[in-house]
Amino acid sequence: MKSLLNFLLRIHFLLLFILIEIFSISLLVNNNNYQRSRMVNFSRELSGKYHQELSGLKKYFSLQEVNQQLVEENNRLLNIIESTYKSDDVFFRNVNDTIYNQRYFYTPARVVNNSVNKKHNFITLNKGKKQGIKPEMAVVSDGNIVGVVKGVSENFATVISLLNLDFKISAKVKKNGYFGSLVWDGQDYQTAVLNEIPLHVDIQLGDTIITSGFSSIYPEGILIGYIEEFEKKSGSFYTIYVRLSTDFKQLNYVNVIGNLTQNEKLNLEQQGIDPND
Amino acid sequence: MINTVPRYLINFILLVLLQVFVFNNIQFSGYINPYIYVVFILTLPFETPKWLLLVLAFLLGISIDLFSNTLGMHSSATVFMAFLRPFVLNIIAPRDGYESETYPQLKYYGGTWFLKYSSILVLAHHLFLFYIEVFRFSDFFSTLLRVLLSSFFSILLIFVGQYFYRKDNKRL
Numbered sequence: 167m168k169s170l171l172n173f174l175l176r177i178h179f180l181l182l183f184i185l186i187e188i189f190s191i192s193l194l195v196n197n198n199n200y201q202r203s204r205m206v207n208f209s210r211e212l213s214g215k216y217h218q219e220l221s222g223l224k225k226y227f228s229l230q231e232v233n234q235q236l237v238e239e240n241n242r243l244l245n246i247i248e249s250t251y252k253s254d255d256v257f258f259r260n261v262n263d264t265i266y267n268q269r270y271f272y273t274p275a276r277v278v279n280n281s282v283n284k285k286h287n288f289i290t291l292n293k294g295k296k297q298g299i300k301p302e303m304a305v306v307s308d309g310n311i312v313g314v315v316k317g318v319s320e321n322f323a324t325v326i327s328l329l330n331l332d333f334k335i336s337a338k339v340k341k342n343g344y345f346g347s348l349v350w351d352g353q354d355y356q357t358a359v360l361n362e363i364p365l366h367v368d369i370q371l372g373d374t375i376i377t378s379g380f381s382s383i384y385p386e387g388i389l390i391g392y393i394e395e396f397e398k399k400s401g402s403f404y405t406i407y408v409r410l411s412t413d414f415k416q417l418n419y420v421n422v423i424g425n426l427t428q429n430e431k432l433n434l435e436q437q438g439i440d441p442n443d
Numbered sequence: 444m445i446n447t448v449p450r451y452l453i454n455f456i457l458l459v460l461l462q463v464f465v466f467n468n469i470q471f472s473g474y475i476n477p478y479i480y481v482v483f484i485l486t487l488p489f490e491t492p493k494w495l496l497l498v499l500a501f502l503l504g505i506s507i508d509l510f511s512n513t514l515g516m517h518s519s520a521t522v523f524m525a526f527l528r529p530f531v532l533n534i535i536a537p538r539d540g541y542e543s544e545t546y547p548q549l550k551y552y553g554g555t556w557f558l559k560y561s562s563i564l565v566l567a568h569h570l571f572l573f574y575i576e577v578f579r580f581s582d583f584f585s586t587l588l589r590v591l592l593s594s595f596f597s598i599l600l601i602f603v604g605q606y607f608y609r610k611d612n613k614r615l
Contacts, residue, residue, distance in 0.1 A: 178493075178494060179493040179494065179497070179526075179529075180526075182493075182494050182497050182498075183497055183525075183526040186497055186498075186519075186522045187519055187522055187523065187526075189501075190501065190504070190505075190515045190518040190519030190522060191515060191519050191575075193505075193508075193514045193515030193518070194514060194515025194516050194519060194575065195515070196515075197514035197515060198513060198514065198515070198516070201575075201578050204578045204579060205578075
């Protein structure tokens with residue numbers, strides 16, 4: 167105790183100095199707004215830094231847990247994405263047919279491969295069997311004719327383009343309903359040829375050509391194009407050159423049209439034929 | 444020695460009044476604020492007890508603070524200076540030490556000694572004062588410039604003041 171007192175006596179100068187300084191500075195900080203605010207800011211900053219460091223340290227120790235959580239989160243999100251993707255894929259749009267039962271359904275698809283410069287052009291779509299695409303479905307782009315689905319895989323479909331020498335479709339002149347068959351002549355990707363329109367039919371340049379709806383593939387009234395030129399070539403039929411309304415060079419999104427009554431119609435037509443056989 | 448107490452008391456009051464009413468109003472271009480009141484601590488007798496030194500420094504500082512509305516600023520700086528005083532006196536002591544019946548003033552130990560003595564302590568005081576006034580290190584160099592310029596002027600004024608002392612003391 168005595169030595170402690172001696173020690174305190176020995177350093178009394180320093181102790182007193184420290185005490186008075188602390189007192190002065192506490193006076194300073196408590197009575198001067200500027201210094202007080204600086205002090206408060208400083209301590210705030212200091213404590214903020216301390217907490218930041220501490221939380222950084224804590225974070226490091228919980229990395230394992232966080233990783234696990236992230237993996238789970240990722241998993242969950244991936245599942246959601248996949249499912250939304252699927253539901254988007256099988257999104258069917260009703261055609262305006264409210265009085266009767268639905269006859270056609272539309273599936274949107276994207277063109278992933280396309281050509282216009284061959285004699286037998288095909289288009290590949292990014293949807294297939296999984297998304298309900300079947301062969302013999304019609305493909306349209308914004309109400310304009312594109313082609314017919316030929317084959318499907320799990321996730322892709324090939325479409326016979328209208329620009330294919332094997333493609334043939336039943337078409338009619340919109341204003342009077344006379345129908346014929348439309349083919350591509352393999353020349354210009356913007357022009358197709360409509361045959362079998364009788365000579366007595368009144369046609370003019372610019373008349374609209376649409377699908378007839380006889381084929382059970384295409385609904386009636388899908389736009390094909392406009393008459394660009396016509397001539398009497400042989401016999402009793404016109405050869406009509408149709409300017410296609412579809413721009414095959416910039417196909418991007420198309421709709422695949424499924425016909426719900428296709429089988430029924432075909433069966434009925436089969437029955438009509440069968441007795442004759 | 445008896446008459447030293449009232450003499451220093453008068454000294455104290457005079458210096459505080461001088462500082463508050465004259466030198467606190469001198470502010471050349473925002474850089475130069477001479478603080479001459481520290482001369483009181485400088486000229487205290489050698490035999491002053493160390494604790495008394497600190498207490499007097501605190502009283503002096505707080506008096507200035509009360510008048511200039513900066514509570515704690517001058518007192519802490521002055522106490523700091525008073526704390527340094529014994530060490531500085533030791534360091535710059537003449538070869539044969541300080542004689543009795545003398546004071547740390549220009550007339551006893553000469554201009555060079557006093558210049559050294561006052562420069563170190565005034566600089567320390569001003570450093571402490573200006574930095575605690577700014578209370579941050581972001582404007583370090585502009586504050587340092589203020590410290591140096593103000594110190595220079597304070598030392599100059601204190602030095603000049605010593606010649607007045609001389610006459611005073613002769614008369615006393």
